[in-house]
Amino acid sequence: MLAEPKTRIPNPKTRAMLLAAIYIAQEQYGWLSPEAVQRVADRLNLTAGQVYSTASFYTMFRLQPRGNTASRYARVFRAIWLGGRTGDRLCERALKDQARRDHAGREIHS
Numbered sequence: 514m515l516a517e518p519k520t521r522i523p524n525p526k527t528r529a530m531l532l533a534a535i536y537i538a539q540e541q542y543g544w545l546s547p548e549a550v551q552r553v554a555d556r557l558n559l560t561a562g563q564v565y566s567t568a569s570f571y572t573m574f575r576l577q578p579r580g581n582t583a584s585r586y587a588r589v590f591r592a593i594w595l596g597g598r599t600g601d602r603l604c605e606r607a608l609k610d611q612a613r614r615d616h617a618g619r620e621i622h623s
């Protein structure tokens with residue numbers, strides 16, 4: 514007979530430790546790479562899928578590295594400061610691009 518697959522995290526202590534471990538891994542690595550997810554899974558004797566599904570549920574966890582949006586906005590504001598109409602168009606484009614992403618930086622498909 515086949516073993517029942519692990520779908521839930523049955524132990525409440527393990528669930529609580531999982532959130533803390535994911536948070537620590539993100540603080541340590543800056544984001545939750547597949548390697549970081551696997552390390553958390555190995556430590557807590559869970560599958561990588563369980564860790565990933567928990568991390569993807571909470572918006573405070575980043576599953577992709579952060580992009581460098583600060584330099585893009587600096588370019589836009591410098592262009593606006595110089596008074597060019599190009600700055601207005603750049604600003605509109607940057608804001609539209611940002612509106613297509615959620616607060617974790619993931620692309621929103623409509």
